[in-house]
Amino acid sequence: MHKIFAKTLFLGKNVVFLPHCHSTNDLARQLTSEKKTKDGTVVWTDFQEKGRGQRGNVWNSEPGKNLLFTIFLRPENFKTSEQFRLNMLVSVALSDVLSKYIDHRVEVKWPNDIYVNDRKVAGILIETTSSSSWIEDVYIGIGLNVNQSYFPLPTATSMKLEVHREFDRTEVLEQILLTIEKYHDGLFLKDFLKTRYLESLRWLNQERKFLINDNIEKGTITGIGAFGKLQVRVNGSLCLFDLKEIQFLE
Numbered sequence: 001m002h003k004i005f006a007k008t009l010f011l012g013k014n015v016v017f018l019p020h021c022h023s024t025n026d027l028a029r030q031l032t033s034e035k036k037t038k039d040g041t042v043v044w045t046d047f048q049e050k051g052r053g054q055r056g057n058v059w060n061s062e063p064g065k066n067l068l069f070t071i072f073l074r075p076e077n078f079k080t081s082e083q084f085r086l087n088m089l090v091s092v093a094l095s096d097v098l099s100k101y102i103d104h105r106v107e108v109k110w111p112n113d114i115y116v117n118d119r120k121v122a123g124i125l126i127e128t129t130s131s132s133s134w135i136e137d138v139y140i141g142i143g144l145n146v147n148q149s150y151f152p153l154p155t156a157t158s159m160k161l162e163v164h165r166e167f168d169r170t171e172v173l174e175q176i177l178l179t180i181e182k183y184h185d186g187l188f189l190k191d192f193l194k195t196r197y198l199e200s201l202r203w204l205n206q207e208r209k210f211l212i213n214d215n216i217e218k219g220t221i222t223g224i225g226a227f228g229k230l231q232v233r234v235n236g237s238l239c240l241f242d243l244k245e246i247q248f249l250e
């Protein structure tokens, strides 16, 4: 089952698979420190003892049911100020792939949660190392709920729950790698990924409720600003928020 991906150009030519591990992001970092990764290495597991999410959250996943992997990249000439393009690249690629399998609209909840039918189907944790203003190593951790049928949280879903069939996880992973490769050059093209990202952005141009500075506020997402900040019109003013400054109230 755990093969080298034949159709891709550079992603997944080196695959490290472990039946279980701590966290694929942590393992990929460790392998890099031991010089065992190269651009495009995929670190993949069936179960994580300490899967990590954004904002210090945990990422739980039933053993052997879903996709849990980290892609290691070492881009050249990529500025830290452009880091949000990585989020857009992976969000757009995942939503493209899922749209092929699922009839419902696939949405990206800023910055990079993937939603179907108002429930989260995938999460992305991107970690980087940098030197002065240049990104050096990139770890793109992806957790995609594929064949899991039950979730303790009502806000989670899987491909199987949406489509009522099981999926071949290797095939889905190969599609994701191929699609990330397809968009990869977009990392260096201004606005290319942003246009596609905004097409999928959840709640764009809709008045919704948010938690801002401990207050419930009505606001309308109007776009993405510098450094990937969320641009929201609140009480007539355009404001920019980073991840810790705003929460979506569903």
Ligand code: BTN
Residues within 6 Å of the ligand: 022, 023, 024, 025, 026, 048, 050, 051, 052, 053, 054, 055, 057, 059, 067, 068, 069, 070, 113, 122, 123, 124, 125, 140, 141, 142, 143, 144
């Ligand atoms: C989130 O939505 O908060 C991001 C979740 C990211 C989970 C993936 S699973 C593979 C990789 N390894 C981890 O420890 N986390 C990411």
